[in-house]
Amino acid sequence: MVYPSNHRQIVEELMGGKFILSNESHFNALKENEAFYTEFFKISFDLDLNLKTEYAFLLSKDTQENFSRDVSIFIAILCYELDRDGRNFMEALDFNEFTFEEVDRYFDNSSFIDLIESNKSLREPDARRTLINGMQRRNIVSKNFDDRFAFTQAHKVFVDFAKELALKRMAVETE
Amino acid sequence: MIKAEPRTILNFLHANFDVVKDLFSYQIADGLITKEVYDMLIQKHGHTMNIRLREYRVIRTLGSDYEMRDVYFKLMEFLLFEFKPLLPETIEKYKTSISELFLKIRKYENQDRDILQERIKNLSHQVREFVDLVERNTFRLLAETRELKSNIDRVEYREKVHKASFWIEYYILPLNRILDVKHSESVTSTVLDVSEYANRRRLDFQDETIRTEFEKLYSQLIQTNTDLLRQSKVLVNELLPLLERIRTESLILTGWIEFLRNPYKMDTPPLLKGTRTMVYAKDMLYKVREFFEQFSVNDYVTLEDGVVDFDKWIFDRELFKGNLTKSLPVNDFFSWCYKELQKDFQDIETDKFFALCGLLFDGDLQIEFPKKAERVTLTTTTSTISLPKIKIEQALKIK
Incomplete structure (x- = not known):
């Protein structure tokens, strides 16, 4: 049997909880063999592959995963504070670079301070750096310099999650 | 019938503009001017x-109430640039x-000349009114959208989603359909047809007066098409994306605020838990486990003292003191020490020799x-020592 090119890299990265982005060379191999990989991950590990036009990742069965929750809270507070600051947060997430200093300023002055204080991944500047490094390992952010980072297309998973949540809640209210 | 001169009316408006403006504001807010409001204004002025x-x-x-007459209302609308956005259905009537x-x-066209001339003039008037309404509507929608974006009134995100969706659905998209020249049913496409017809007729119509009317109509329609195209561009390129963005942004923020209310009770995106790559060894976990497992064995272990090859000589002061006392008087103390050690050891070590010499300092010896x-x-294992001959005697005891 002939495996697709970059097979090992694709499997290792996805099984490591990493996003594969459309600008990475092995994304094409994954996309071209979508049917194979969907079946491969399902039969081998009972995992569902989520392949979008801009990114791909494996869905976990554990919805109580802390990392995903911490990242969701991090992005939620950042979006809220950027908007409060009069900035276009969608554009900022898509194209801007953030410095750690800037993020610290937003978090230290946030009205969600109680929530921040209660979360050990967000409480301290160093803990936030650790979380951002974790996000880098998963390809949710990229770091060109030590003190700054930018979001990759993978952040859209979380933005879509917020959209769906709002639509669900609004639908309930309409009923 | 108004008896007053037009100039007198304008002077009145000029002198009492604030009163008329107040009436206009009340009419905009409530759709009419209530008796209470009107009486209050009259009492004041x-x-x-x-x-x-x-x-x-x-x-x-x-x-029992009042309303501002349409002509004054429109004048005030124009002067204050406060147009209420019209539903596109209202504008669409111009197509008919x-x-x-x-x-x-x-x-x-070949029948009565006068009625033809009137129809052309009326058509021109309808087109003018149509363009005017479209321009006013676009302007108002743009102002409202920008206001929504800046959010001076602190409208909630959820309300913003509703407002943006409402304008897109009921105003922008229908208005865009009216202006879409590619759509055969749009008003713009009808205006374009009229323009083509007027262009032909301004050249080949027999009657010169009518030709002039067509000429005027054609010139007006060229300008109209340019204006409508500009309005359409504002709608498609600016208004629609801006409203879409407001809607999406507000939707996302609504979701985030909902999430942040209780983030620990909601299911977040199910990401696969990654395994951390160790820089030292991939099987570190197993090695550490193996290392610790060896301590979890609970068997008793007995340790026995082994025979230690230990040759440490300890100076027994009492023994040697006794020996010295028995030997007294001793003429050469150091030689006595040397001989004493020779009884036990073949080779005399220096530290043993000096330890024995320490008896010299006992106070009860003379x-x-x-x-x-x-x-x-005397020669030890490490040294050759030259020593004086010291005589030791029993010390005299004073009774």
Whole structure:
């Protein structure tokens, strides 16, 4: 049997909880063999592959995963504070670079301070750096310099999650 | 019939602009001017104001309430640039009126000249009104959208989503359909048809007066097409994306705020838990486990003291002191020490020798130094020592 090119890299990265982005060379191999990989991950590990036009990742069965929750809270507070600051947060997430200093300023002055204080991944500047490094390992952010980072297309998973949540809640209210 | 001169009416408006403006504001807010509001204004400005407002036909009664007459209302709208966005259905009626007139112009172009001329003029008027309404509507929608974006009124995100969706659905998209030249049913496409027809007829119509009318209509329609295209561009390129963005942004923020209310009770995106890559060894976990497992064995272990090859000589002061006392008097103390050690050891070590020499300092011995410099030489394992001959006697006990 002939495996697709970059097979090992694709499997290792996805099984490591990493996003594969459309600008990475092995994304094409994954996309071209979508049917194979969907079946491969399902039969081998009972995992569902989520392949979008801009990114791909494996869905976990554990919805109580802390990392995903911490990242969701991090992005939620950042979006809220950027908007409060009069900035276009969608554009900022898509194209801007953030410095750690800037993020610290937003978090230290946030009205969600109680929530921040209660979360050990967000409480301290160093803990936030650790979380951002974790996000880098998963390809949710990229770091060109030590003190700054930018979001990759993978952040859209979380933005879509917020959209769906709002639509669900609004639908309930309409009923 | 108004008896007053037009200039007098304009002077009245000029002098009492604030009163008319107040009436206009009340009319915009409530759709009419209530009796209470009107009476309050009259009480403030005097009874003459009531007479003038009625005489110049600024207001008219509506049951017990009042309303501003349309011509003044439109004038104030224009002067204050405060247009209420019209539903596109209201604007769409111009398609019918323009099409009807256009049809009749074509059908009866060779009949009565005067009615043809009137129809062309009416068509021109309808087109002018249509463009005017579109421009006002676009302007108002743009102002409202920008206001929503800046959010001075602190509208909630959820309300913003509703407002943006409402404008897109009921105003922008229908208005865009009216203006879409590619759509055969749009008003713009009808205006374009009229323009093509007028272009031909301004050149080949027999009657010169009508040719001139067509010429005027054609010039107006060229300008109209340019204006409508500009309005369409504003709608498609600016208004629609801006509203879409407001809607999406507000939707996302609504979701985030909902999530942040209780983030620990909601299911977040199910990401696969990654395994951390160890820089030292991939099987570190197993090695550490193995290492610790060896301590979890609970068998008893007995340790026995082994025979230690230990040759440490300890100076027994009491023993040697006794030996010395028995040997007294001793003429050469150091030689005695040397011989004493030779009884136990073949080779005499220096530290053993010196340890034994320490008996010299016991207070109950009487030490006598030689008068001549007589010395004795002794050899240990590490040194050759030259020592004086010291005589030791039992110390005298004083009773």
